Amino acid sequence: MSWWVHEQYESGGIVLLFSWAFWVIFSICLHELAHGWVAIANGDRTPRELGHMTLNPVVHMGWMSLLFFAIVGIAWGQMPTRPDRYRNERLGRVLVAAAGPAMNLALATVACVAAGAWSWACETGRIGPQEHVQENVETFLFVGGFLNVYLCVFNLLPAPPLDGSAILGGLSRSLDRFFSQPGVRMYGMLVVLFLFYSSLRKPFGAFSVGLSAAITGATQAALERMTG
Numbered sequence: 001m002s003w004w005v006h007e008q009y010e011s012g013g014i015v016l017l018f019s020w021a022f023w024v025i026f027s028i029c030l031h032e033l034a035h036g037w038v039a040i041a042n043g044d045r046t047p048r049e050l051g052h053m054t055l056n057p058v059v060h061m062g063w064m065s066l067l068f069f070a071i072v073g074i075a076w077g078q079m080p081t082r083p084d085r086y087r088n089e090r091l092g093r094v095l096v097a098a099a100g101p102a103m104n105l106a107l108a109t110v111a112c113v114a115a116g117a118w119s120w121a122c123e124t125g126r127i128g129p130q131e132h133v134q135e136n137v138e139t140f141l142f143v144g145g146f147l148n149v150y151l152c153v154f155n156l157l158p159a160p161p162l163d164g165s166a167i168l169g170g171l172s173r174s175l176d177r178f179f180s181q182p183g184v185r186m187y188g189m190l191v192v193l194f195l196f197y198s199s200l201r202k203p204f205g206a207f208s209v210g211l212s213a214a215i216t217g218a219t220q221a222a223l224e225r226m227t228g
Helices: 004-041 057-072 089-123 131-155 163-171 173-180 182-197 201-227
Strands: none
Touching (some): 004 131, 089 163, 131 201
């Protein structure tokens, strides 16, 4: 297995490598901040008290996560919260857990719409950047789109420690007890790693690219109709 940095550089040069690194780190930080914002809105000030309401990736990801990302391309984040402080613990747990994937979906939408608008403006002559600039911006925005779709879908899987299990745990006390068992959490992490490295990740990747392309294309078509 070749180093992911080398693979990205060989596939698209420094622009693709930078886009990948930027969007993974930025998206994880915003994902965790979304958890924190919703937790605070539900009465839990733990994220603010512990200094996690920041864009600093070291705070959200830690050096170990950043090191793993540099070596094998896997990264994770964490937002400390206390569900017992939520005004409504069960509803709060669902909302806080869902906030992360929702943020990824919002980032994906913004990036894809921006990519569609950029491509439309370049193709119609509204702006006239050099060809390499046009391609580099399109690459940067599209990577942001499909990576965030992927992060949204992946985090909704019902395997601890992913958000999907936290959402189900907030909806069902029996599932919460099940997901809270140490053995289930340990095997859940193994399942997450298996899904990431196995061929099962390919459908997620294909879906992410396809949905991102659809949003980008729909944006271009909408702008053409509006100006046509």
